Amino acid sequence: MFEVPAPEFSLQTSLSSGQTFRWFVVDGPSTRPVSAGLARDSALSQEETGRRWYYGFLGQSVVKVQQEGDRLWCQSADPAITPNRIRHYFALDLQLNDVLSSINVDMQIYQAIRQCRGLRVLRQDGWETLASFICASFNNIKRIEGMIDRLCQAYGQPVGLNGFRGFSFPTPEAMARTSERQLRALGLGYRAPYLRATARLVVDGKLRIDQIQQVDYDAAKQALLACDGVGDKVADCVALFGFEKYEAFPIDVWMERAMRYYFRHRRMTRKLLHDYARRHFGPYAGYAQQYLYHYVRTARGNRGQPLLSSEHE
DNA sequence: CGCCAGGTGCTGA
């Protein structure tokens, strides 16, 4: 067990903001893991909720994390999981106040920041992020989590920590080896061939995951768009959540709702919103996106938008 | 039951 300073950070908000699909809480007497995103509806007080243990993966290693005020308590059986590794994954080295100041340019984002302060864009594994967001297209978060969970059970390695039992995320090799038929059997639907084709692209060395980290946003996006099942939105998600491209600004139906604020009665296309947002928010537009996204999905009475589904209540 | 979900690829103007 070790401790990591975590100022200006909310673990719960960061894990439940739709950027990651594989953090769990083991609540109460039942040892059944529950998605971190769904775990906030229990009768626990804010204080207790803040101190819940979250189980997740950094690469292939299981980690257990709990927030207590301005610090994290962490545990892992893997010596590779060091305080620095934790700090990097949760982006705790980033000066969040400076980032938020840079994007705080209007009342809409101001409200989002006020409500979601402490939300950080995680630095997730590139391949896992790519594969996950191929599954995420035209889908809802609950089912995405289920699909990915079944993928891991079928093709990952069993790992555990204390009472938690899970499966690591499958390698590109494991996914390239399987068949479209088997993937469909896991409920992936029409995404099955996309996922397999993308895994093959990686295995064949035609998409170099390790190089995307080094290149700029435009080059990264271009490379990602070459994958089957990856369009503008998914490419932006993967660039932002998996490769630290903070200019990326993914637009889905929730962002269309959030950005109605800027285009009252004007006609909106996703390309228009994307180009506008990047100019409007600047080099950390991706942070603005994530704050707005979480804001419209959790805020009540947000200018007449429908209230949230039970998923987040 | 019908509608919705962190959209993409294909087609035809």
Next chain:
DNA sequence: TCAGCACATGGC
């Protein structure tokens, strides 16, 4: 370049 359409599946 851009609108219109099909596409799997499960939660609500």
